[in-house]
Amino acid sequence: MRLPKVWREIPRRYRLEGAVCKNCKFCFFPPRPVCPNCGSRDLDSQKLPQKGKVLSYTVVRKSPDDFKSYVPYPVALVELSGGVKIICQLTDCDVDEISIGMPVEAVLRKVKEDGEDGVVYYSIKFRPLLSAKKVS
Amino acid sequence: MRRVAICGFSMCKVGNHYQKSLSELFAEVALDALESAGNPDIDAIYVGNMSASEHTFQKNLGVLLSNSIGLNSTPCKLVECADGSGGAALYEGYNSVASGLYDVVIVGGVEKMSEVLQGENRKIRSMTIEQEYEAFHGLSIDGEFAIIMRYYMHYYDVPKRQFALFAVQMHKHAAGNRYAKLPYEISLEAALNMQTIADPLTLFDMAPTGDGSAAVVLCPLERAREFTDTPVEIAGAGQASDTLALYDRKNILTFKATSKAAEIALKTSKLKISDVDLFEVHDSYTISGFLALEDLGVIERGKVGQAVEEGLIDLDGPAPTNLSGGLKARGHPGGATGVYQAVEATLQLRGEAGKNQADPAEVALIQNAAGIGSLVTVHVFKRI
Numbered sequence: 252m253r254l255p256k257v258w259r260e261i262p263r264r265y266r267l268e269g270a271v272c273k274n275c276k277f278c279f280f281p282p283r284p285v286c287p288n289c290g291s292r293d294l295d296s297q298k299l300p301q302k303g304k305v306l307s308y309t310v311v312r313k314s315p316d317d318f319k320s321y322v323p324y325p326v327a328l329v330e331l332s333g334g335v336k337i338i339c340q341l342t343d344c345d346v347d348e349i350s351i352g353m354p355v356e357a358v359l360r361k362v363k364e365d366g367e368d369g370v371v372y373y374s375i376k377f378r379p380l381l382s383a384k385k386v387s
Numbered sequence: 388m389r390r391v392a393i394c395g396f397s398m399c400k401v402g403n404h405y406q407k408s409l410s411e412l413f414a415e416v417a418l419d420a421l422e423s424a425g426n427p428d429i430d431a432i433y434v435g436n437m438s439a440s441e442h443t444f445q446k447n448l449g450v451l452l453s454n455s456i457g458l459n460s461t462p463c464k465l466v467e468c469a470d471g472s473g474g475a476a477l478y479e480g481y482n483s484v485a486s487g488l489y490d491v492v493i494v495g496g497v498e499k500m501s502e503v504l505q506g507e508n509r510k511i512r513s514m515t516i517e518q519e520y521e522a523f524h525g526l527s528i529d530g531e532f533a534i535i536m537r538y539y540m541h542y543y544d545v546p547k548r549q550f551a552l553f554a555v556q557m558h559k560h561a562a563g564n565r566y567a568k569l570p571y572e573i574s575l576e577a578a579l580n581m582q583t584i585a586d587p588l589t590l591f592d593m594a595p596t597g598d599g600s601a602a603v604v605l606c607p608l609e610r611a612r613e614f615t616d617t618p619v620e621i622a623g624a625g626q627a628s629d630t631l632a633l634y635d636r637k638n639i640l641t642f643k644a645t646s647k648a649a650e651i652a653l654k655t656s657k658l659k660i661s662d663v664d665l666f667e668v669h670d671s672y673t674i675s676g677f678l679a680l681e682d683l684g685v686i687e688r689g690k691v692g693q694a695v696e697e698g699l700i701d702l703d704g705p706a707p708t709n710l711s712g713g714l715k716a717r718g719h720p721g722g723a724t725g726v727y728q729a730v731e732a733t734l735q736l737r738g739e740a741g742k743n744q745a746d747p748a749e750v751a752l753i754q755n756a757a758g759i760g761s762l763v764t765v766h767v768f769k770r771i
Binding site: 280307308309310311337338339351363 | 506507509510513519520521522523524525526527529530533534535537538541582583584585586587588630632633634635636639
């Protein structure tokens, strides 16, 4: 993949910059030119909350070819505080300890690479909320 | 709008047709469909295909396939709506005849899934989901449905066994369909003990992909008797869409495009869902079969597994569903699937479905969906 594509997505992928509608206050991710809730075009950029909970999840065991070396890996539908939903990998946890409703927080992680000479992709992933983890 | 009829049709067994190219597979079936309609002059061709450009690097497929049946100047085009392509092509064909634009058109669906290996195929199939913020994270189409399935199990508190029952039912139907890819019965135990693809989804929750080709010839109902003694009417057609991305859905336990498309199709045909004698729905995964039956209003939400166990969708039940074996066991030839459903409904309404013939078979409804129900077409067929 070409570098400009990775570069232009940095605010979204690294910092979870979404959009908020000035008309109805609806917040969404990724940003786009029209509010999906009310149709307004009067929007502001907004950094999303970094904490949320797992709405549902899977553990991918048979992956598309470009993720073959990472299986098994968990991918979740996460609902951030405030209600915005995003798809992200879960990280820093055993797949058996994941559950629906689990509190999570955003961290920056490597997602994959385009072979030896290609681009390395980074993105937000979510890990179990540290303060919520039991101290054993 | 004019009334539209199916006056010719054909399909081949879903499977691995290694010995045939995409255009050979299309031509064989399309020529057979034309033959069954007495070889009429064709005004236009609509082709449903999902992945030829990934499988064989061929673009502008409409022209290639048109040429393959000896037509070198007829209007033709590819309709690509992921695995909803077949139904979408049928929708275009139907509208072109209903509007009076064309008189006789052929609608084909063709796919050669066996051209590439499994891993590559999973990547290609996953092109149906949102790429930038879903597939980017390693989510496959299987994984996306697994997320929905897990939430369904959690929300309605239903066990995995209910999904396995659906798979068993589909295989039971496929055993009586000679065009099915997997025409044999399976045990509940086997369905429950398959390898996991993306938890909680196992191999038997997924429709097997396959090569396939199906075609129907459409004409105005008033001219149908020129081409066949037993035309079947397409009494209504509807199309609707939803968000491409799962994260944009308010509720992930409904594919609302199905309800909308069905509402339009039933309204056009002046029929109610209770008038439908048999269904072919898009069970690309067991969970999508569940949601289809719920969104059509056939079964109460959260109760599909139970209804299947009680025989509701059985050949002898009150709502026979996927008598072909569905995508699960007839097989899922990508962009051809929607046209397979059309041929299967036609066979049923003509009383030519063999061992799986439903009775009564006056009205059939077919539902074809793209990806996670992002785009859905519904067609209502009526016996003349």
